[in-house]
Amino acid sequence: MMAARFLLRRAVPALRHARCYADAPAAQMSFTFASPTQVFFKEASVKQIDVPTLTGAFGILPAHVPTLQVLRPGVVTVFNDDGSSTKYFVSSGSVTVNADSSVQLLAEEAVPLDSLDLTMAKANLEKAQSELVGVSGEAARAEVLISMEASEAIVKALE
Amino acid sequence: IGQVRNMATLKDITIRLKSIKNIQKITKSMKMVAAAKYSRAERALKPARVYGTGTMALYEKADIKAPEDKNKHLIIGVSSDRGLCGAIHSSVAKAMKREIAKLSGAGKEVMIVNVGDKLRGLLYRTHGKHILINCKEVGRKPPSFTDASVIATELLNSGYEFDQGSIVFNRFRSVISYKTDEKPLFSLDTVASSENMGIYDDIDADVLRNYQEFALVNIIYFGLKESTTSEQSARMTAMDSASKNASEMIDKLTLTFNRTRQAVITKELIEIISGAAAL
Numbered sequence: 082m083m084a085a086r087f088l089l090r091r092a093v094p095a096l097r098h099a100r101c102y103a104d105a106p107a108a109q110m111s112f113t114f115a116s117p118t119q120v121f122f123k124e125a126s127v128k129q130i131d132v133p134t135l136t137g138a139f140g141i142l143p144a145h146v147p148t149l150q151v152l153r154p155g156v157v158t159v160f161n162d163d164g165s166s167t168k169y170f171v172s173s174g175s176v177t178v179n180a181d182s183s184v185q186l187l188a189e190e191a192v193p194l195d196s197l198d199l200t201m202a203k204a205n206l207e208k209a210q211s212e213l214v215g216v217s218g219e220a221a222r223a224e225v226l227i228s229m230e231a232s233e234a235i236v237k238a239l240e
Numbered sequence: 241i242g243q244v245r246n247m248a249t250l251k252d253i254t255i256r257l258k259s260i261k262n263i264q265k266i267t268k269s270m271k272m273v274a275a276a277k278y279s280r281a282e283r284a285l286k287p288a289r290v291y292g293t294g295t296m297a298l299y300e301k302a303d304i305k306a307p308e309d310k311n312k313h314l315i316i317g318v319s320s321d322r323g324l325c326g327a328i329h330s331s332v333a334k335a336m337k338r339e340i341a342k343l344s345g346a347g348k349e350v351m352i353v354n355v356g357d358k359l360r361g362l363l364y365r366t367h368g369k370h371i372l373i374n375c376k377e378v379g380r381k382p383p384s385f386t387d388a389s390v391i392a393t394e395l396l397n398s399g400y401e402f403d404q405g406s407i408v409f410n411r412f413r414s415v416i417s418y419k420t421d422e423k424p425l426f427s428l429d430t431v432a433s434s435e436n437m438g439i440y441d442d443i444d445a446d447v448l449r450n451y452q453e454f455a456l457v458n459i460i461y462f463g464l465k466e467s468t469t470s471e472q473s474a475r476m477t478a479m480d481s482a483s484k485n486a487s488e489m490i491d492k493l494t495l496t497f498n499r500t501r502q503a504v505i506t507k508e509l510i511e512i513i514s515g516a517a518a519l
Contacts, residue, residue, distance in 0.1 A: 113294045117385040117461055120287040135447065146441040149298070151450040175454050179301045180439055185294040187458060189385065 206232035264486035278472035292462025314405030319356035320379030388461035418470035
């Protein structure tokens with residue numbers, strides 16, 4: 082009986098230590114990266130992700146502070162646990178980092194970078210730039226500007 | 241006066257038999273088409289499901305709940321234009337009617353968005369004043385992200401500032417079963433003022449609005465994908481049982497036809513024999 086009480090008193094500080102916030106976030110990141118038609122990563126464990134957002138590009142590591150961001154056209158780099166990295170081009174979308182270190186990267190369109198063609202991208206950029214001169218109307222202008230931004234980002238990523 | 245029914249002549253039975261055989265051919269081919277569309281839809285559903293659960297993750301992890309006292313509600317019902325798929329449309333309409341009754345009874349304002357002409361047909365007579373948007377040409381081609389964004393854009397441009405909403409769709413469980421499910425939609429204000437959102441660092445109003453609009457499209461896309469898969473599988477089973485029923489009717493009618501044919505022959509024989517015997 083006495084021994085049991087002793088054990089209990091010993092156990093309580095340990096319990097209190099485990100509930101401390103600093104220990105709570107997982108050392109692993111649960112990374113989900115998907116587009117409407119394709120899943121690239123599903124609750125995978127990766128080391129770091131670099132994402133291009135409207136407020137700038139930043140890298141996400143496990144135990145990153147929770148945040149919500151909107152993506153801009155650009156390159157997402159995923160650094161795997163074994164050190165290799167893969168690059169994808171995303172058009173737009175959102176990224177969510179939750180308190181439990183899970184990251185959801187949802188892109189409207191995402192392709193691996195090596196499936197993009199530099200010459201086609203340059204041709205698209207030139208076409209968009211020439212369209213910008215002749216376009217009228219706010220919605221059409223916005224469309225051309227978006228197409229230009231996306232083409233510029235692709236060209237920059239491939240060079 | 242008793243009812244006198246003429247025994248069906250051979251001609252009547254032949255006509256009926258031919259028409260049922262044609263119907264069976266049609267239902268069989270519809271089943272094949274539905275099976276092909278179903279396998280394609282199911283394959284597309286796998287990534288769409290990961291995408292959809294990824295979208296809902298924020299709301300679940302941040303435990304966002306709409307406050308009870310809000311008055312403007314929105315229900316998006318996802319179905320399609322085409323029938324002959326079992327209880328797909330009626331189950332969604334039933335769930336929507338139940339929700340509308342519950343919310344109106346509590347004094348809230350409810351508007352609905354019908355994705356699919358069949359829903360409009362089921363709801364416009366009794367709940368016509370709640371209808372905000374109707375979407376047609378749903379179900380012919382597999383739904384794409386563009387379709388979902390068109391629906392979301394219409395909704396956002398309609399000017400109806402809903403506080404809280406839900407999307408009602410048929411969630412695909414297996415080839416033979418689906419379940420009418422409901423997922424919540426949150427308005428910008430609800431998310432911004434939810435207490436757990438404080439832990440999310442450095443979010444300005446513009447980013448949150450873009451994020452919410454994107455999430456809305458994602459949820460609608462997810463509902464559309466699940467709904468088409470359920471619809472095609474339900475159509476497959478419905479056409480399959482229709483073909484089976486037609487086969488049964490064909491068997492029964494063939495037996496009746498043979499019996500009638502034999503009865504006619506026997507009657508003619510009897511007439512000939514009794515005619516000959518009279519001589």
